[in-house]
Amino acid sequence: MKPNYKDGELMMEGVKLSTVASVIGTPVYCYSRGSIEAAYRGYENAFVPLANTLICYAVKANTNQAVIGTLAALGAGADVVSEGELRRALKAGVQASKIVYSGVAKKHGEMEFALKAGIYQFNVESEPELLALSKVADRLGLTASIALRVNPDVDAKTHDKIATGKSENKFGIPWRRVRAVYRLAGSLPGIRVQGIAMHIGSQLLSLEPYRAAYGRLAEMIDALVSDGVQLDSIDIGGGLGIRYEDDQPVPPEPAELAAMAHECLGHFGGRLIIEPGRSLLGAAGVLLSEVIYVKSGESRDFIIVDAAMNDLIRPAMYDAYHGVTPLQAPSGPARNYDIVGPVCESGDTFAKARAMSEVKAGDRVAFMDTGAYGAVMAGTYNSRLLVPEVMIAGAHFGIIRPRGTYEDLIGLDSSWDEVPSVKEVREA
Structure with missing residues (x-):
């Protein structure tokens, strides 16, 4: 998101961000509801030519109920990777029939909860998971609709820690084994083979990795069809990036991705599933x-x-870049600063040698493009309070997650003399 100044004040929609900082205190996350809605409609309009498309928001990008609910109200489904995310999606108003459950380590209890909820599809990531899901579904007398997540061994040309489609990554079933695993799936009780899935990584700034992945996916679908496998859905994942730095390439638009999906996969028919996350939320937050x-x-x-x-x-985990801009329009000469936080780690560094206009104690700044993988990855290291979140809509803003209290934080654990031993609990 480009900084938007009005009368010298950094704005989000019709609200001065300095007002939010004064009322709520800092640090605090702010999200533009209008930006989230516009980004979703961009995907919706782009995929109109592929008539039967389900847009499943990748909940891991930002799990706040207000965010998920905003997208659910527009008709979005959800891509979840844990029971917790599934519960959040359901509570926020996402229809169970629009939920896809991904993730490499689904436990039996999580499978049971999802089956009873009636989700649309499990994206199965391994043979052991497939066997476990069959056992759980058969025990419950239910049927799990599945897609096998294929690992196409395609380099997404993104950061190693967010690449998911190479052979050395933990995700998905190796593409050379896919036909055999589909044969296995077709023989198992409690399993209905419904589709095929793929996701090669996050923060992609080029369409070329998608072209390679979709081409391999098309070849696999042809082979499966020749084996007699009926596929009602094709899940192409998400991963479109955003522009964190001015010198980065301009990311592809959803319409370009849709055109490529139509070119490579449109002739197969059935439902197409797309799972955007960062590209819906990233630029909407500071x-x-x-x-x-x-x-x-x-x-x-x-x-x-x-x-x-x-x-x-x-920044500490990925060496990620985030623009930093003052809440009052900058003036005067720029200087180079290292921008750091209060945590007792040298890694608590947001930027090195960053050129900024001179600031002083008490000034406020905004870290840009933090709507995705910001608050959702926050914690309480150094016994710091969990950061609050605010939603802005037009000229109004409201707290969608309050700042915690020290009483709540410290009260999560107990001193040893307050805790009964496991033996005492069992005897009771």
């Missing part, structure tokens, strides 16, 4: 923070802010 100190070191200057790696871990 993290607001206050400058606590400006410190001059031996060889560099530091901006020390009250946000930390526990609030936004992407």
Whole structure:
């Protein structure tokens, strides 16, 4: 998201972000409801030519109920990877018949919950998972509709930690084994073979990896059809990136992705499933923070802010770039700063040698493009309170997750003398 200043104030829709920072305090995440809705409609309009398309929001990008509910109200389904995400999606209003359950380590209890909820599809990622799902479904007297997630061994040309389609990645069934595993699936009780699935990674800035993956997927579908396998759905995953830096390539538009999907896979018919996450939420969010100190070191200057790696871990985990801009329009000459947080780790660094106009203690800044994989990955390291979240719609804003209290945080655990031993519990 490009900074939007009006009368010297950084805005989100019709709200001054300085007002949010003053009322709620910092650090705090803010999301533009209008931006989320516009991004979803972009996908919806792009995939109109592929008439039977289900857009499943990848809930892992941002699990807040207000976010999921906003998308559910527009007709979105959900791509979930845990029972917790499934419960969130259902509570937020996503229809069970629009939910796809992915993930490499589904436990029996999670499978049972999803089966009883009546979800649309399990994306099965291994033969052991397929056998386990058959056993659970058969015991319950229910049928699990499945797609096998294929690992096509395609390099998505993205960060190693978010690549999912190469042979060394933990995700999916090796493409050379797919026909055999479909034969196995067709022989198992409690299993209905429904589709095929693929997802090669996140933050893709080129269509070429998709072309390679869709081409391999088309070959596999041809082979399966010749084996007599009927496929009612094709899940092409998500992964479209956003532009975090000005010198990054401009990411493909949803319409370009839809055109490629239509070119490579449109002739197969059936339902097409697409699972966007970052491209719906990333640019819709910012993290607001206050400058606590400006410190001059031996060889560099530091901006020390009250946000930390526990609030936004992407820079520490992925060396990820996020633009940083003051809430009041910058003026004066730029200087190079390292922008760091208060956590006792050298890795608690958001940027190094970042050029910014001069700031002082008490100034506030916004970390840009943090709507996806920001608050959802936040924690309480150093016993810091979990960061709150705010939704902005037009000229209004509201808290969609409050800041916790120290009483709540410390109350999650107990001192040893307050806890009965396991032996005492069993005897009771």
